[in-house]
Amino acid sequence: AQTVTQSQPEMSVQEAETVTLSCTYDTSESDYYLFWYKQPPSRQMILVIRQEAYKQQNATENRFSVNFQKAAKSFSLKISDSQLGDAAMYFCAYRSYMNYGGSQGNLIFGKGTKLSVKP
Amino acid sequence: GAVVSQHPSRVICKSGTSVKIECRSLDFQATTMFWYRQFPKKSLMLMATSNEGSKATYEQGVEKDKFLINHASLTLSTLTVTSAHPEDSSFYICSARQGYNQPQHFGDGTRLSIL
Numbered sequence: 001a002q003t004v005t006q007s008q009p010e011m012s013v014q015e016a017e018t019v020t021l022s023c024t025y026d027t028s029e030s031d032y033y034l035f036w037y038k039q040p041p042s043r044q045m046i047l048v049i050r051q052e053a054y055k056q057q058n059a060t061e062n063r064f065s066v067n068f069q070k071a072a073k074s075f076s077l078k079i080s081d082s083q084l085g086d087a088a089m090y091f092c093a094y095r096s097y098m099n100y101g102g103s104q105g106n107l108i109f110g111k112g113t114k115l116s117v118k119p
Numbered sequence: 120g121a122v123v124s125q126h127p128s129r130v131i132c133k134s135g136t137s138v139k140i141e142c143r144s145l146d147f148q149a150t151t152m153f154w155y156r157q158f159p160k161k162s163l164m165l166m167a168t169s170n171e172g173s174k175a176t177y178e179q180g181v182e183k184d185k186f187l188i189n190h191a192s193l194t195l196s197t198l199t200v201t202s203a204h205p206e207d208s209s210f211y212i213c214s215a216r217q218g219y220n221q222p223q224h225f226g227d228g229t230r231l232s233i234l
Contacts, residue, residue, distance in 0.1 A: 037225075042227070043157075043210060043212075043227065043230075044226075044227045044228065045163075045212065045214075045225035046225075047222065050222070091162060091163070095223075097220070098219075104151065104168040104170075105216075105220075106153055106165055106168055107153075107163075107165075107223060109162045109163050110162065111161070112161075112162050114160075
C-alpha cells in the first residue's frame, strides 16, 4: 500500500521569504500523480500543484514549485515570496496513475503541515 | 474551472436525527465521488468511494448502515448520517472526478455538530 509522510507538523515563514515543505512517499508503482493541496481556515481544499511521475521536469505554478526526486520518493513544495494568504494547512497527496488491481484512484493524503506566515 | 457544490455548509442537530449532505458537480459529469471525514487539525480520512449507478465502496472501519451513500446521477451524490450521535460530529468533505485520470475537485465541506 502507498503511504505519504509529511514530517513537519508546523512551519513558519516571514512574509516575502521562501519556505520549503517536505513530503516523502512510498510506492511500488512506477506511474502515479503527486499533488499539493492547500486548506485555509475556510476549510476548502484547493489544488496548488500537480506532478506526473513520468515527467522529469518539476512542476511550477507562479510562486509555487516542486522538487520531485523520483528515486528518493521525495516531493517537496517551495513557496517563494510568501504572502499572508499562503497561511494554511498544506497536504501532500498521492494517486495511482492506473487502476491497478481495481484501485479507485483515490487520493492518499499525508498528515499535513501547518504553515504560518509572519508579517 | 470545475466546481463542486456541497450543501449544507453547517448543520447543528439533536442526537438521533438523520442528516443528509449533498454533493453536486456543477459543470462536469462526476463518474466518481469521494466522501472524506476530517477531525480537527487532522488529515482527510477517506470514508467511501462511489461510482455513478453502483454501490459505494466503503473503507475499512466505516459503517455502511451508519453512513449511507447514494450516487444516483452523474452530478449528485448524497451522504446520509443516520441516527447521528455526538461522536459523528466532524467535518465532512466530498470530492468529485470526471474520469480516472481527471483532476479531483473538492466541495467546501460540511461541519456537522450533533448535540
